[in-house]
Amino acid sequence: MRIGYYAHHHGSGHCRQADKLAALLPSELRQRMTVFTSLPNDAYHFSTITDEQIVRLSAEDELPDDVLPGRAGKYWQPNSLHYSPVGNEDIQKRSWQLLDAIYQRQIDLMIVDVSVEVAMLCRTASVPYLYVRLAGERDDMPHLNAFAGALGLLAPYPKALEAAATPDWVRQKTLYLDFLPNKAQSLPSFSEFIDKLMTLSENGATKQQLCSHASADKAIYDHDKANPQTSVKTHIATVIKGYGGHEAIDAKLPELRQLLPDAIIVSLGPINEEVRHCVDIAAHVDDVTPFIAYSNLLLMACGLNGIAQVYDYATPLVVLPDVRPHREQEVMAEALIERGRALSWAQFMAQTSHMDSQNGTSFLSMSDKTISNEQAALTDHQTNQAAQNFMDSIADYISVNAWFQEWLLPQLGLKPEK
Known part of the structure; x- marks a missing residue:
């Protein structure tokens, strides 16, 4: 089957999800996949999709001469849509671009990630589609209509992290793909990681601290060569931020510095200049995996791709x-906390303060762990079998009808009315 993937332009995460799914297809079928997006070319660089496979859509912003604005009120807007300007030439053009490319490229099945309006356009044009469900409380009428109009729903996260308020019929119609695997990259040794931190640091005292910790760790390693593992004594707290918003986390950095006065605090991603002094290292890196594997603590928001990267590691996680x-990140955070995979900021503060008041033991000391290259990697780079099975089914079938009847419906345990 030929697959079309609509990737929303808010952030780069939707394009990244398309990239991850495409990587699970055989190369000859991967070349037949088309991505539709209005995200600019320089905002995300695909690793598995070529430029010829991307249809850059016109924007959907409101224009001064629109007949009606996108949200015109109760009596001027259909209940099935979130946003629908009338008389908008850009949206008229993007609708034509979508339908024309679907027809010209003979797209058999669309994956919509995410847009109620694109889903309704596909259903009206009789184009089969699957709808990507993000975390959060999406029980409004437009979302429920988009869910009902889909052949099936895709959740790129584990079923265990599903929102408690999700209706039963939505759960049953959902294929849970777990977190989609990230591109495999070799994990450097802990010593190489420390060397990397030294190159990122502009502070002499921090470099000296890293150097002394590295020497101590080597001495422990040499003392017990029968155990090929290094006991980590470097207390490193890593703060990971994306470009979709980092102000809330930056606002916590002064408190983090106060709570962890002796830790090496690393900030990855954008940072407000007025709080830069609260961290020891502020940097932009291409691969955050070593920081996830070797830190004693992670502080981050709850974006889908970020949580997917850290979920299978043992590193303590504080979510903000x-x-x-639709409370997208709040619901994800609540599920992680409920399962014991993360702490809220309030829980972290309470635990740290309690430890210090009891016996002077810091939270980071309690999180010391023994690390080897093999152990630190855990399952992050292993194949996601649920997602692989889904993409294999796409590769195995030529007909959407046959795939829907013979593969998808048995997976869901559903049968549409005739």
Whole structure:
């Protein structure tokens, strides 16, 4: 089957999800996949999709001469849509671009990630589609209509992290793909990681601290060569931020510095200049995996791709969700906390303060762990079998009808009315 993937332009995460799914297809079928997005070319660089496979859509912003704005009120907007300007030439053009490319490229099945309006356009044009369900409380009428109009729903996260309020019929219609695997990269040794931190640091005292810790760790390693593992004594707290919003986490950096006065605090991603003095290292890196594997503590928001990277590691995690529509990150944070995989900021503060008041033991000392290259990697680079099975089914079938009847419906345990 030929697959079309609509990737929303808010952030780069939707394009990254398309990239991850494409990587699970055989190369000859991967070349037949088309991505539709209005995200600019320089905002995300695909690793598995070529430029010829991307249809850059016109924007959907409101224009001064629109007949009606995108949200015109109760009596001027269909209940099935979130946003629908009338008389908008850009949206008219992007709708034509979508339908024309679907027809010209003979797209058999669309994956919509995410847009109620694109889903409704596909259903009206009789184009089969699957709808990507993000975390959060999406029980409004437009979302429920988009879910009902889909052949099936895709959740790129584990079923265990599903929102408690999700209706049963939505759960049953959902294929849970777990977190999609990240591109495999070799994990450097702990010593190489420390060397990397030294190159990123502009502070002499921090370099000296890293050097002394590295020497101590080597001495422990040499003392017991029968155990090929290094006991980590470097207390490193890593703060990971994306470009979709970092102000809330930056606002916590002074408190983090106060709570962990002796730790090496690393900030990855954008940072406000007024709090830069609260961290020892502020940098932009291409691969955050070593920081995830070797830190004693991670502080981050709850974006889908970020949580997917850290979920299978044992590193203690403190989550500070961004405020997003439909409580997307808040619901993810609540699920992680409930399962014991993460602490809220309030829980972290309470635990750290309690430890210090009891016996002077810091939270980071309690999180010391023994690390080897093999152990630190855990399952992050292993194949996600649920996602692989889904993409294999796409590769195995030529007909959407046959795939829907013979593969998808048995997976869901559903049968549409005739």
